[in-house]
Amino acid sequence: MNLTIQEVLNRAFLFLQHHHREPKVAEILLLHHLQYSKAQLLMELRTSVPQAIYQAFQADLQQHVDTGIPVQHLTGVEQFYGRTFTVNQHVLIPRPETEELVQYVLGEVKQRSQPLRVLDVGTGSGVIAITLKLELPSLAVEAGDISADALAVARLNAEALKADITFRESDFLSEWLNQGEQFDLIVSNPPYISWSQQDDLMDTVKDFDPELALFADQDGLAAYQQIISNAPRLLAKQGCLAFEIGDLQGKQVQALIKNTFPKSDVAIIKDLNGKDRIVFAKKRV
Template sequence: MSKKIYEALKWASSFLEKKNRDQNAGELLLRHFSGMSRTMLYANMRDELDPAILEQFEKAVHEHVEGMPIQYIIGSEEFYGRTFMVNESVLIPRPETEELVLGILQRIKRETPLDVIDVGTGSGAIAVSLKLENPVLQVTATDISADSLNTAKENAKQLGAEIEFCQGDLLKPMIEQKRKFDVVVSNPPYIPLIDKMWMSEVVTEHEPHRALFAGEDGLDFYRRFMEELPLVAKAQALIGFEIGAGQGVRVAELLQNTFPCAKVEIVNDINGKDRMVFAAL
């Protein structure tokens, strides 16, 4: 049975609302499968949808209702003004992480060719964005997952960012290679395990748990970093972490205890929540 564009959107909106999903998901999915911009979609509301597109669209709406994130269905997410490929091997980049990238860029001298490492790169969003925003940076990106690295490599290739990739657990590959860095940045897993109980299945059933959860209090990876950072950070390095809301003081204390002379600052995100911790050694 054929449908006009407005009929398909009306059905999706009603169905999504009934299932407690964002009603706007219908528009995003239909734009993806039809290849139309928002303006074009609304200008052609009374046009008949191609049956093949309608079938894809309705299937995708049902998949989203059952918990599949829209970004995985579409296969991409916007980050720092660019489109990054995403899949179930990587965490979907969040707007809060854009603020971490901005915070790093604001704290370094643009014309200086610094050595930067993005630890646990996932989709490569941080590493690629830093490189493209400040091309003189020498950026290395690591991840423990080969699948994640493959996704990051593809994003770097598609977006034209020259980055060195290395598979390994946190900073261990760099320690083995005796390499030192001017900037260490990471958005590590920081969600306490208990939070899984109330989180949406859109997240817990589809996004990789290794990129989400970090022990009973969510601080496991920051503690591990404190053991490894002194072995890879240069004497005047900058360290930047994304953190979970409410973790700022504890992560700042970990950094201050590890680097007693460092200037450590907790920075809130646009919503007023503590979201980043920076340490200037």
């Protein structure tokens, strides 16, 4: 006799807890294999799970426990700002902290007269650029990444979500520096983890997220240094910079911006967990 959805979930929760994995993975995987919404799942808890689906679910569950492969790599998607994005081994899996960056940026941008030009540096799967464009269609949004594989994912997401974004393969700002272009906002969630912290990361991150998107030299500050040092050539007169940061990097990134833009207003914003997570700067002339 086939197990019910409730029985499958109960067994999977215990299995994951026993192996020190997140129990919520069970529900995400089962939703994926059943092709159910969360509401459907809750309504069908007494429904039997077909054997073929149960076996495929069990195989993914075992692989996650054995290797640490992120559930998003098994399902091929992740939710961000209420939308579904394709993800794979070539891009960083979007985090809730980045949603907070987007939300803060939207709040700031909405106060300014439109239209504005926005550049997303190190776009990865494109979640920042695409979300900004879809939430504020008047924005003219460009995005870049050094990884051609990451850009392929970003373009796929932009097409699927019908977001008009201009993408370029670029090492940080390099492709824009000699174009004579100006942007009202430069936003980035760059690599900011120090190589010395590599062994402290969970296997679901260090063994599967691309190193290009995770680690940076200079104690994790190299990407900020690169972007900020070139920003004067691209940032409009009243332009803004917005960065996601590691929770101990606020003062350092603030100082980098002040060294380059001495008259700028630079704020360090905490995330929902009370940790420094965003640096937002307004250029003053």
